[in-house]
Amino acid sequence: MPDNMVIQGFESAEHDHGDCVADALREAERVCTERGERFTPLRRTVFELLWSSHKPVKAYDLLAQLALTHDRPAPPTVYRALDFLQEAGLVHKLESLNAYIGCGEPGRRHQGQFMICEECGVVAELDDETLTSRIDTNARKIGFKVNDETIEISGLCRQCQQP
Amino acid sequence: MPDNMVIQGFESAEHDHGDCVADALREAERVCTERGERFTPLRRTVFELLWSSHKPVKAYDLLAQLALTHDRPAPPTVYRALDFLQEAGLVHKLESLNAYIGCGEPGRRHQGQFMICEECGVVAELDDETLTSRIDTNARKIGFKVNDETIEISGLCRQCQQP
DNA sequence: GCAAGAATGTTATCTTATATCAAACTATAC
DNA sequence: GTATAGTTTGATATAAGATAACATTCTTGC
Numbered sequence: 001m002p003d004n005m006v007i008q009g010f011e012s013a014e015h016d017h018g019d020c021v022a023d024a025l026r027e028a029e030r031v032c033t034e035r036g037e038r039f040t041p042l043r044r045t046v047f048e049l050l051w052s053s054h055k056p057v058k059a060y061d062l063l064a065q066l067a068l069t070h071d072r073p074a075p076p077t078v079y080r081a082l083d084f085l086q087e088a089g090l091v092h093k094l095e096s097l098n099a100y101i102g103c104g105e106p107g108r109r110h111q112g113q114f115m116i117c118e119e120c121g122v123v124a125e126l127d128d129e130t131l132t133s134r135i136d137t138n139a140r141k142i143g144f145k146v147n148d149e150t151i152e153i154s155g156l157c158r159q160c161q162q163p
Numbered sequence: 164m165p166d167n168m169v170i171q172g173f174e175s176a177e178h179d180h181g182d183c184v185a186d187a188l189r190e191a192e193r194v195c196t197e198r199g200e201r202f203t204p205l206r207r208t209v210f211e212l213l214w215s216s217h218k219p220v221k222a223y224d225l226l227a228q229l230a231l232t233h234d235r236p237a238p239p240t241v242y243r244a245l246d247f248l249q250e251a252g253l254v255h256k257l258e259s260l261n262a263y264i265g266c267g268e269p270g271r272r273h274q275g276q277f278m279i280c281e282e283c284g285v286v287a288e289l290d291d292e293t294l295t296s297r298i299d300t301n302a303r304k305i306g307f308k309v310n311d312e313t314i315e316i317s318g319l320c321r322q323c324q325q326p
Numbered sequence: 327g328c329a330a331g332a333a334t335g336t337t338a339t340c341t342t343a344t345a346t347c348a349a350a351c352t353a354t355a356c
Numbered sequence: 357g358t359a360t361a362g363t364t365t366g367a368t369a370t371a372a373g374a375t376a377a378c379a380t381t382c383t384t385g386c
Contacts, residue, residue: 010305010307038352038363038364040364040365043364058341058342059341059342060341060342072366072367073365074366074367074368075342076343076344076365076366077365077367079342079343079344080364080365095258095259095313095315096258098341098342098343098373113298113301115301115307117307118310124307126301128297128301130297131294131297134293134294134297135276135316138276138278138289138291138294139278139316142173142278142287142320142321143320143321143324144173144278144280144316144319144320145318145319145324146316146317146318147317147318147319148316148318149314149315149316149317150258150315150316150317151312151313151314152258152312152313153298153302153307153311153312153313154309154310154311154312154313155302155307155308155309155310156307156308156310157305157306158305158306158307161306161308201332201333201383203333203334205333205334221372222372222373222374223372223373234335235335235336236334236335237335237336237337238373238374238375239374239375239376240334240335242374242375243333243334247333261342261372261373261374
């Protein structure tokens, strides 16, 4: 595997999103089983809603979606599912947007780097080892012990730069 | 200048914070003059409050501080000052904390990279050109045009790792 | 001084997230 | 199979973060 690859996003025209979601679901089940955690119907629903596109989704939008199939869900319902999914590495929170998105490669421990299109909202998740190790190097220089990385780049995707 | 330097933070024991703030204020005045903007008393006060430490400050904490010297300030008072200061490049918002911090090098256009100590709350601002250009390289590969970077690393500073 | 624009004040409201306690469900031990 | 401990979800309330909209005051250039 190359040290830098686009794991997800910016390919909406080409890929079969049904397969994409099905894969994500299978992978999520596997991860939960491995961790001895339960992928309950509620968690599954929230996960599916997040994967309905490669765009980040806001918690209260999830809540509104949930309301279509559940009886008057309350915020904690969504936040608890999101917390669980984040804990399991199945979902990322985009801090710069206060929004959530399905993780493109949940199997491996990582935090990911995100390129967020300001125009169409689509997000690509990258995982560049070189970038991570450069950060580790910087941290080491000042004696800092890294626990968590938030790397979110916003701008315009290729499509949205067309005139 | 090295391609990677700590601009601010994690040096609390050694530096004269009075000088530090005085420098920041002078620099802020210069930047505003250069931009033809007004560094009003309110903006100055908010700026000073932000520079009272190298820790990020929350908007509502600023508001509470302001309330000590101003008559019942409301949220927009603080948010407007923060918006202005961010616009001028004098202040950064830390998205992962919903908090704000004075910029260590306001003269130059940059977005900065932050190392945030989870224990003591102190933040170091770095500016690593290599890191930035690595991100640009990644972006170019997928045809992405970068507008803005959010890079926030949390963990433990050297001090807080001591047993 | 006066008009135009900038900055601040004021009130209300919106968005995002969590605390707390109760009820329902699940798995295991007996 | 049922008691029980632990986990998950339901429900209510509220905390925390941010902005909209309009009024007033302050600055600046004429």
